[in-house]
Amino acid sequence: MNKTDGAAIFSDNRTMAGVTTSPVRRTLTAPFTRRAWTELLYAVISFPLALCAFAFSFVTLHNGIFWAGSAPALRKMGGYNRYLTLRMLGEDIPAPPPLRPQSYVRVRTPDAERLAALAEAEEGAKVKRSGSKVRIGGLPATRIAELAADEHIVIHAMNPDRVLGWYRGAIRDTQAWKIRGYFLMKPIIASFHLVVAAGFWLAGLFYLTYPAWQVFAGAGPGLGSGHPVPLAASFLFVPLGAALLLASPWLTRAVCELDLLLVRGFLGASTPQPALEDRVKSLEAARAHAVDDSAARLRSIERDLHDGAQAQLVALAMKLGLAKEKLEDTAPPDFSRVAQLVDDAHRNAIEAIAELRTLAKGIHPSVLDNGLPDALATLTARSAVPVELIVDVPERPSAAIETIAYFSAAELLANVAKHSGGRHATLEAVHVPGLLRIRVTDDGHGGASPVPDGGLRGLAERVRTVDGSIDIDSPAGGPTVVTVELPSHA
Amino acid sequence: MLRIVIAEDAAVIRAGLAEILTDRGHEVVAAVGDAEALKAAVAEHKPDVAIVDVRMPPDHTDEGLRAAIAIRRDQPATGILVFSQYVETRYAADLLSMRRGAHAAAAGGVGYLLKDRVANVAEFTEAIARVAAGGTALDPEVVTGMLGAARHTSALATLTARERDVLTLMAEGRSNTAIAERLVISDRAVEKHISNIFSKLGLPPSDSDHRRVLAVLAYLGS
Numbered sequence: 001m002n003k004t005d006g007a008a009i010f011s012d013n014r015t016m017a018g019v020t021t022s023p024v025r026r027t028l029t030a031p032f033t034r035r036a037w038t039e040l041l042y043a044v045i046s047f048p049l050a051l052c053a054f055a056f057s058f059v060t061l062h063n064g065i066f067w068a069g070s071a072p073a074l075r076k077m078g079g080y081n082r083y084l085t086l087r088m089l090g091e092d093i094p095a096p097p098p099l100r101p102q103s104y105v106r107v108r109t110p111d112a113e114r115l116a117a118l119a120e121a122e123e124g125a126k127v128k129r130s131g132s133k134v135r136i137g138g139l140p141a142t143r144i145a146e147l148a149a150d151e152h153i154v155i156h157a158m159n160p161d162r163v164l165g166w167y168r169g170a171i172r173d174t175q176a177w178k179i180r181g182y183f184l185m186k187p188i189i190a191s192f193h194l195v196v197a198a199g200f201w202l203a204g205l206f207y208l209t210y211p212a213w214q215v216f217a218g219a220g221p222g223l224g225s226g227h228p229v230p231l232a233a234s235f236l237f238v239p240l241g242a243a244l245l246l247a248s249p250w251l252t253r254a255v256c257e258l259d260l261l262l263v264r265g266f267l268g269a270s271t272p273q274p275a276l277e278d279r280v281k282s283l284e285a286a287r288a289h290a291v292d293d294s295a296a297r298l299r300s301i302e303r304d305l306h307d308g309a310q311a312q313l314v315a316l317a318m319k320l321g322l323a324k325e326k327l328e329d330t331a332p333p334d335f336s337r338v339a340q341l342v343d344d345a346h347r348n349a350i351e352a353i354a355e356l357r358t359l360a361k362g363i364h365p366s367v368l369d370n371g372l373p374d375a376l377a378t379l380t381a382r383s384a385v386p387v388e389l390i391v392d393v394p395e396r397p398s399a400a401i402e403t404i405a406y407f408s409a410a411e412l413l414a415n416v417a418k419h420s421g422g423r424h425a426t427l428e429a430v431h432v433p434g435l436l437r438i439r440v441t442d443d444g445h446g447g448a449s450p451v452p453d454g455g456l457r458g459l460a461e462r463v464r465t466v467d468g469s470i471d472i473d474s475p476a477g478g479p480t481v482v483t484v485e486l487p488s489h490a
Numbered sequence: 491m492l493r494i495v496i497a498e499d500a501a502v503i504r505a506g507l508a509e510i511l512t513d514r515g516h517e518v519v520a521a522v523g524d525a526e527a528l529k530a531a532v533a534e535h536k537p538d539v540a541i542v543d544v545r546m547p548p549d550h551t552d553e554g555l556r557a558a559i560a561i562r563r564d565q566p567a568t569g570i571l572v573f574s575q576y577v578e579t580r581y582a583a584d585l586l587s588m589r590r591g592a593h594a595a596a597a598g599g600v601g602y603l604l605k606d607r608v609a610n611v612a613e614f615t616e617a618i619a620r621v622a623a624g625g626t627a628l629d630p631e632v633v634t635g636m637l638g639a640a641r642h643t644s645a646l647a648t649l650t651a652r653e654r655d656v657l658t659l660m661a662e663g664r665s666n667t668a669i670a671e672r673l674v675i676s677d678r679a680v681e682k683h684i685s686n687i688f689s690k691l692g693l694p695p696s697d698s699d700h701r702r703v704l705a706v707l708a709y710l711g712s
Contacts, residue, residue, distance in 0.1 A: 303550060310575055311500035317609035318506035322513060325611050348502065 027246060036249035039256050040201060042088040043193035046259070050183070050190035053077055057183040068167050071099060071176035078179040078267040085263050089256055093268040096175045104137040104165035105144060108157040115155075118147045126168070135161060137168050142487065145432040158433045182266035189262065192255045200248035207241030210234050283467075290465035301359065308355035316348035368406055371396055375406050376429055384417040385425050385442070393431040400490040404462055405429065405438050408470075408484045411459050412440035420444025420480055431488065438484040446478035459484070466490040492622050495535060496521040497528035497554060498543040498573065503605065507541060510608065514615050523547070525557035532561050532568055538622045539569040539599075544578065558585060562598075569621040571601040577631045586626075601627030601663075617663075626663040633661040648690050656683040 030036055056077070060070035075096075082093050109115050109132060116129040119136045126137040136144055141158060148155050170176070206213070214234045323341035327333050360366075367375040373391045380387040396402065409427055416425045422444030430437045449472065450456035460470045468486035494516050498504040501523070508518045520531035524547045532540055540561060546553045558570045562585075572585060582602045599621035607629060608614045617627035649657065652673075659669045670680045 306545070306550075306575060307500060311503050314500075314575070314605045314608065315502040315506040317606065318503075318510055318611075321609040321611040321614075322510055351502075 030249040031245050033249070036252065038088050039249070039252045040197060042084065042256060043197045043252050046186075047190040047194045050186040053081075053183040054187050057180045061180075064171055068170035070180075071170040071173045074176045074179045074183070075099065075173075077183065078175075081182075081263060082267050085260060089260060091260055091263075093264055096267070096269045099169060099173050099176070101162065101165040101169035102137060102172065103140050104135065104161040104168055105139075105141050106157075106159050106161045107134045107136060107144060107148075107155055108132055109134065109148070109153055109155050111153040114151065115144075115148060115153050118151060118153075119144065122147070132156075135164065137164065141432075141434040145435040146485075148432070149430060149435075149437060155432050178266045182262055185262065189255065189259050192258075193252070196248060196251045196255055200244050200251055204241045204244030204246075204248055207237040208245060210237035210241065286465055286467055289461060293462055293465050301363065304355070304359050304362075308359065309352045312348045312352035312355060316345045316352065319345035319348065364403065365406055368399075368402055372402050372405060372429060372431075375402075376409055376427060379406070379410055379413060380427055383413050383425070385413075385420075385422060387413060387416075388424070388426045390426065390428045390430075393429055393436075395431060395433070395488075397431060397436045397486070398489040401436055401466060401486050401488060404466060404468070404490075405436055405484070405486055408438050408459055408463065409440065411455050412438070412482050412484075415448065415455060415482075416440065416442045416444065416480075419448065420446075420478070422478070422480075434488050436486045436488055438486075439481065441479060441481045444478050444480060445476070446474045446480050447476045448472060448474035448480050448482070456482075492516045492538040492618065493519050493535065494618070495519055495528065495531045495537040495540045497523070497525065497531075497540065497546065497557070499523045499546045499550075500543075503543075507608070510611055510614070511618075514611075516618075525553040528554070528557050529560060532565055536565065537568060539571055539618055541571045541573050541618075544572060544574040544576075555584065562600075567598050569598040569600070569624070571603060571618060571621050571627065573603055573605060575605050577604065577629070577635045582628065582632045582635075598622075599624045599626060602632050603627060603629045604631060620663055626661075628662050630658065630662060633658050649687060653683050653687050653690070656680060657687055660684070660687075 056070070057074065060066040060074075079095065082095065086092050107115060112129050112132050112134050116127050116134045116136075119125050119134065119139060120127045122139055122143070124138040128135045141160070144158065145155065147153075211231060211234045214231050319341045323338050323345065326338045326341070365375060367378045372393050376389060376391060380389045397405070409429070413425065413427065416422055420442045422442035425440060425442040428437070428439040428441075430439075448456065450460055456470075456472065463470050463484055463486065466486055467490075468484060470485075471483045472480075473482070474480035494511055496504055496507050496511075496518060498507065498521075504521050504523070508521050511518050519535040519537055520527075522528050522531050528540065528542060528546075531537075540558070542554045542558045544552055544554045546557075555572060558572055561568055562570060570585070572582075585600055585602060601617055601621040603614070603617060607617070620627045655673060656669055659672055664672070666677055666680045666684070670677045673680070
């Protein structure tokens with residue numbers, strides 16, 4: 001095989017053939033181009049390789065374990081085939097995406113039966129139950145957590161089952177199935193290849209040199225008649241040989257093109273899935289939101305600083321400047337005036353400190369350092385409306401999620417106190433692997449809805465930046481239930 | 491005694507300014523919190539100087555500055571002291587560019603100070619007096635910023651470090667004597683530096699304090 005880049009070689013040849021030479025010349029020289037020979041080589045080696053690949057693909061059809069187990073090997077073989085087509089036929093076919101294990105989780109719950117029933121009702125789910133354990137495939141962990149939370153099913157533990165997940169992914173690996181399909185068909189193509197190679201190239205050479213065979217090897221095999229052909233007549237076979245030889249590169253190429261068509265369709269990356277495109281779009285939107293959100297937050301922090309602490313400090317500097325002048329200039333100094341200025345300046349300093357503290361808390365609440373449970377407890381203790389706190393956060397979500405969860409809870413509780421007219425509220429924070437749910441329920445008059453520039457709208461936008469969701473259920477007359485769901489990790 | 495209008499949206503700074511100015515015997519005829527009120531107050535009171543915060547409601551961008559430019563157009567005799575927490579070279583250039591052209595003749599003074607400068611009460615009141623007298627008061631940081639922005643021009647690059655110091659002080663609106671004191675050199679030396687600067691920048695020398703600054707600023711603003 002040629003070490004240089006296949007594509008480059010062929011493009012050279014194609015330019016030569018297509019642009020600088022006439023069709024007659026092209027036809028006559030075709031058998032002597034490097035391209036013709038590489039294609040012939042490809043045709044010849046295709047056959048034994050195709051037989052091996054066919055045998056493997058066929059044998060591993062036996063049962064499910066073989067299907068799954070052969071998937072990586074099939075993908076690798078597909079890769080080698082793509083390598084050959086790149087190097088010998090000059091066609092670079094993009095690699096398919098790697099095998100993706102499917103989601104498969106083991107859930108431990110006292111309500112195994114109910115959870116199993118719930119999960120089974122979901123589309124595409126595969127559920128196995130044994131005692132207090134349920135194994136669920138085909139559903140993301142967050143969805144399972146959601147199902148359980150909706151039905152108040154307690155989940156003790158939820159772990160991904162990697163082996164089963166991989167098995168399920170491999171067995172349903174459409175890419176591997178396509179590759180298998182290709183290898184099952186490949187012998188047919190390879191046979192064409194062989195027929196063209198043997199029938200046209202070899203026969204062409206043979207007839208081209210037919211008179212020589214007559215002279216040196218006695219009678220060559222005639223045209224099936226069994227009668228020896230006279231030497232003079234044997235020259236009649238020479239043009240036949242030439243015609244076969246001239247035709248063979250084009251036939252070889254035709255079969256190669258047919259093979260390439262199949263390689264492209266079966267071994268290459270398929271066109272992107274619509275679901276994937278949607279996902280990319282929604283991620284792009286979330287990202288744009290995150291960028292806008294952080295820019296807006298920085299702007300508001302700058303505004304708060306400018307109008308708050310900075311203004312207080314400017315005023316403080318003015319007062320102290322004036323006081324300093326009073327002490328230096330006038331003799332004797334007017335101490336009561338100076339005392340008053342210092343008193344004012346002191347007040348400005350205290351104000352500035354308070355402004356800075358509020359601002360710092362708005363950037364990162366230090367109560368969060370000890371985790372969400374402590375922070376939420378502090379929050380509920382400070383609330384104007386009595387709040388019952390239910391926290392089940394055994395593991396800490398990532399810091400960004402904690403912060404958003406905290407601000408969500410703070411915003412929702414503030415809404416309860418400001419707008420709901422309720423006398424009692426419940427704050428629930430439940431974290432199961434993959435999902436953190438914050439829910440605030442109040443006994444107020446309801447009717448809450450996100451208005452532009454309102455707190456709820458801002459909250460929804462912030463939650464969206466991390467791919468979370470917010471659900472507001474607030475019929476007129478109450479009660480209001482606002483649920484914020486966030487992924488464990490942003 | 492000067493009659494002064496203050497436009498500043500932070501009440502605490504507004505009150506502080508009023509206190510300082512009153513303490514110095516000036517009269518604060520109006521203290522307002524936004525640009526519209528500022529224009530109305532200037533039209534009503536015809537003050538000697540208006541102290542204007544750049545950022546004011548409703549948008550908190552450059553309302554104050556735009557109001558200041560409008561005032562210079564409608565009431566050119568009013569001195570304007572722009573007052574900001576940030577150095578914005580463009581603002582200063584905008585404001586100073588009003589000094590050229592049709593308004594130059596009758597124009598009142600112009601100043602651009604950082605709010606920090608108020609801590610030095612003496613310098614602050616001095617700057618107000620300069621602006622009220624039709625002079626210029628630029629914050630050293632603003633001048634540095636403008637010099638920085640203009641540094642690409644080759645003529646400015648030929649100035650020595652000392653000449654640049656002198657130019658900066660000139661741009662702040664200081665007299666030869668003040669510059670000499672500042673840099674601890676003789677008046678003669680200052681004059682020599684200034685004539686060097688003018689020749690390097692291709693400006694005709696002049697002994698008028700005011701026109702000199704204008705010339706420099708015209709150059710910087712161009």
